[in-house]
Amino acid sequence: MKVHFSAKFSLFLTILALPQFFTTTADSILCSPSLAAEIRELGKEGQLGQPGLAGQRGNNSDSLTVFADGTPMTLDLSGENGLPGSDGSVGNPAICGDRGGDVDYDIRQANGGNGGDGGDGGDGGNGGSLTVYTTDKSHLAQIYVTATGGEGGEPGQGGEGGEGCTCSSSYWNQQSCTGRPGSDNYNCTTEEFRCQDGYDGRKGRSGRQGKQGRLGNLTLINLDKSLTPDRPIATIAIAQLRDRGFTLSKNEWETKTGAVSLFAPGSVIADRYQELVNRVESTVLLVWDAPQPFNNFAQEQITLKLSENEDEEVDVSIPDHLWLETTTLKRDNITEFFVFNAVKEKEVTRLKSQGLSGNGSNLTIKLQDMAGKSDLLLTDFSLRYRTSRSRESEFRRVFDYRTLYEDKVPPEAIEYQNNQFIINIGQLPIPPEALERGKVVEIKLTANRSFAGKSKKQDIIVRDTLKQ
8 A cells, every 4th residue: 555645744844854944934834825724713703891881970060158357267179089980791701612523624722802991080170269359469378279180080000811722732733634545546635624723702992091170260350349241332212221231241361470479378269360450330311301202212222332441431333223313521421411302214215206297397206204203314416317209108118218417416416305305397497398398207315314324215207297
């Protein structure tokens, strides 16, 4: 019987004879793609360990307000410590399998599960803010204050990795033959197979140390009564301004250092602090001297604002739809806002044509102010005069108008009485034939009305045939 050993078996004998060669070269040769046998996974990888929970954040200290008059005080405004994070759990070991005897393939055993990461430590709570009212800053030396931030919680530790599976034997031989025993074509080969141990799982990472809480802050107010909040701007109904007035206020602060030195020795608080250095107050009262009924304007609103200038003036903003003739008078911290006349914008554009009258040099157009405000308003007019050759304007709209005049109306051509305007068109430099009876005309009057620094235009268009 002829037995032929494979090259791989010969290599195995060489490795046994040369241990040093085994440690340096054999693994790389056995694992080379050209010689490696099929590798199958055996068993099941262990599950990951559960991560640890983060520690709870420490509570911030409550803020506190005190009035300092020299009486000793001990104030604890420390933030709470953060709680520690919990440890990650151990990774599960691999579930190992049995190869069931010698097999003709390589085996890799299952790895253990990684350990769970540790939970972060909770952050420390912040120290409380302290507000001190006092008329003498030296009174703070009688106050011992601790406004430290809480300590950060300890981090949780990472869990250990689970164990991987190990091989019962690292190598084994498997013989295979071809052909009929005793014949020349009968060949047997012996192959070597190996088992690779699974890895132990990685240890989980430790969590993060919780952060230290912030120091509490000092706010110093040089008053002996509670500070009214800022209100440098407000939108107020006119009725409220007349009946009660309104006080605008602005607190002016300065950032300083050296808070620790103001308190009793051993005190702990942030060194930077805010100090009230000035409080600006200005009261606005409305005086209604207008002849118009106050109730018609009582619910209208205007905006008051303390100016940014050092003169502490009050800026009064009136909405666009409200036309007021006003003036202001300041005495000490009181600003009186006088209203002498009042018109609503919607009342400005209520001129209505009463129609054309006459022809030739006697041609006029009459306008009536339906709001009755023309005694207050300054009004000027522009006029465009066009004629048409068509005789059918009473039955259909015509489009062949020709412009014969377009300009301002001079004051001498305007008559006014009791909220009624009469525009003497026949006195304008318009060709006489364009003013004759039977002429089809289009007249566009533009009234520009102004009052108290505001103005608005109204267009009035009249199309008609001139009559006797």
